[in-house]
Amino acid sequence: MRGAIVAAICAAMIGGPLLFGGSLWAKLPPPTEEQKAAAAAKAAKAADAAKKDAELLGKYQDRVADKYKKSPAAKGKAVPPAMATPAAKK
DSSP: OHHHHHHHHHHHHHHHHHHHTTTTSOOOOOOOHHHHHHHHHHHHHHHHHHHHHHHHHHHHHHHHHHHHHHHHHHTTOOOOOOOOOOOOOO
16 A cells, blocks of 8 residues: 555656656746846856956966966077967958
């Protein structure tokens, strides 16, 4: 008897959402104007932070490249010239 009850409960928990296609789930209300403004401000702040991070990354990459270029010259070795970029084919 107990096994039948457990099986019925499991079938209801698993089969219920499958039968109804999730139509019993609650839907969220549309965001208010304040929530929309807050989301836009948060997105703008995140975009600004990403831009600053990209600028800092470029700055530090340039510093590393300059240090790499100067290290052979300090040791008295010849520094190879930068390779020319091939022209784009049309």
